[in-house]
Amino acid sequence: MNVSKKNIIYFILIIAFAYLIAGYQLPYYIQKPGGADALNPIIQVKNGFESEGDMHLVTVSGLQATPLQYVWAKITPYNEILPIDQVFPEGTTQNEYMQAQLQVMENSQEAATVVAYQAAGEDITISYNGVYVASVVEGMPAEEKLLIGDRITGIDGKEIQESEQLVSYVEDKKAGETITIDFERKNQKMSTDIILKAFEAIDNKVGIGISLVTDRSVAVEPEIEFSSGNIGGPSAGLMFSLEIYDQLIEEDLTKGYQIAGTGEIDYDGNVLRIGGIDKKIVAADKEGIDIFFAANENGAIDSNYQVAKQTAEEIGTKMEIVPVDTFAEALKYLENL
Numbered sequence: 392m393n394v395s396k397k398n399i400i401y402f403i404l405i406i407a408f409a410y411l412i413a414g415y416q417l418p419y420y421i422q423k424p425g426g427a428d429a430l431n432p433i434i435q436v437k438n439g440f441e442s443e444g445d446m447h448l449v450t451v452s453g454l455q456a457t458p459l460q461y462v463w464a465k466i467t468p469y470n471e472i473l474p475i476d477q478v479f480p481e482g483t484t485q486n487e488y489m490q491a492q493l494q495v496m497e498n499s500q501e502a503a504t505v506v507a508y509q510a511a512g513e514d515i516t517i518s519y520n521g522v523y524v525a526s527v528v529e530g531m532p533a534e535e536k537l538l539i540g541d542r543i544t545g546i547d548g549k550e551i552q553e554s555e556q557l558v559s560y561v562e563d564k565k566a567g568e569t570i571t572i573d574f575e576r577k578n579q580k581m582s583t584d585i586i587l588k589a590f591e592a593i594d595n596k597v598g599i600g601i602s603l604v605t606d607r608s609v610a611v612e613p614e615i616e617f618s619s620g621n622i623g624g625p626s627a628g629l630m631f632s633l634e635i636y637d638q639l640i641e642e643d644l645t646k647g648y649q650i651a652g653t654g655e656i657d658y659d660g661n662v663l664r665i666g667g668i669d670k671k672i673v674a675a676d677k678e679g680i681d682i683f684f685a686a687n688e689n690g691a692i693d694s695n696y697q698v699a700k701q702t703a704e705e706i707g708t709k710m711e712i713v714p715v716d717t718f719a720e721a722l723k724y725l726e727n728l
Contacts, residue, residue: 417456420478423470424670425450427651427678430634437613439638444645446634448619448627449653449675451667453478469673469702487539491525492623494540498604499624499655500617503631505609506660506718510632511639514612519552521575523604531590531600536583538576542606545573554603561587566597613639626665628656629684632718633725646728651675652684652713652721654695660718662686668695669702676708684721687714 429445455475456464464470479488508515521544524537537543543551547570551557564570566589573582589595615635619627630652637644653671654662664686675683683703688694696714703712715721 415457417458417461418475419456419461420453420473420475421456421460421464421470422451422453422473422667422670423464423467424674424677425452427671427675427680430630433618434631434634434638435616435618436635436638437615439613440641440643442637442643442645443647444643445649446630446637446645447649447651447675447678447680448622448630449651449671450622451670451674469670471667471670488526489621489623491539493621494523494525494604495625496619496623496627498607499626499628500619500631501607501609502656502658503628503635504611504615505658506632506656507635507639508611510660510718510722511636513639516610518608518610520606520608522551522554522557523606524574525602525604528600531598532585532588533599533601536585537572537574537599537601540576542575543572543603544575547571552605554605557603561598562596564597566595570599572599624665625655625663626653626667629654629662629715629718629721632656632660633721636722644722644725646725648681648728649679650682650684650725651678651680652682652715654684654686654715656718662715662717662721664688664695668698672699672702672708672710672712673706676703676706676710680710682711682713684713684715684724687716689716 427447427449430448431445433448454460456472461472464472479485505515505517521542524539524541524543526539527533527537543557545551546557546560549560561570564587566587568587569584570587571582571584575581585599587597587599589597633644653665653668655665656662668685672683683699685699686695696712700712703710713724
């Protein structure tokens, strides 16, 4: 067999072109429907009760686009293409972003545990260890002074136990004033002075340009274990709380149904808005879910519930879309099935 120089060049060009369209990463990020996994293997309450049906965690899948994936996402329904700097803040690596999202997930699990154990009347003790920096806004005062993962313990000599304390304290200040932040980084105690600045994008509210996660230690009886792996973010909070409660009580809360939903949950049991609700409806429908809870946002026109309902109509699913503002509302709905 004769292999000419021309054939070798063609072969190299073909390989290069294949790599370009299938392997070269563009500055875009694709978000699309993920999965809807049962929570039984993820959450284990010691000696917890079993149910006939299942609660499900619904996810959005994401990846940095290649040219081929970009084109496919353009023609595939419920695939969203975003500039990568809208997903990963400039100056933050994907690894740093993921670590912050895992910390938020841990916080979500704790909030769900508190809500469920209190609702079930089980033993729970909460201790506070300060506030973690989850992200730092580029160009704002905290940049280069605080880093993702720093644990804030005080402000102007006052002890900080919850993120709400720090936010409330700063809100009473004016732009141009200086505050002193006490924090720990890699087990070293540190302190820094930061000048407050007004955020034009959010009605000139005063701040330093960080998002926070409260570092709580929650001790419960019976014990509980989470195995959520590399799933990050706060959006599974509501379903976590329902699964935990279902394992704590003898009654079968699922009544044999396949139940999913999404929504961040706070320590008071309020269900908050999340992103990607349309993609999660598609993922839940593919899994054969019967009931899907979505944040009602007190009846807002563009609420998660309204988008979920519209998406459900578009794909023709028989899944029941249920609006909720609190854990208690979701619980009442299931109890009345």
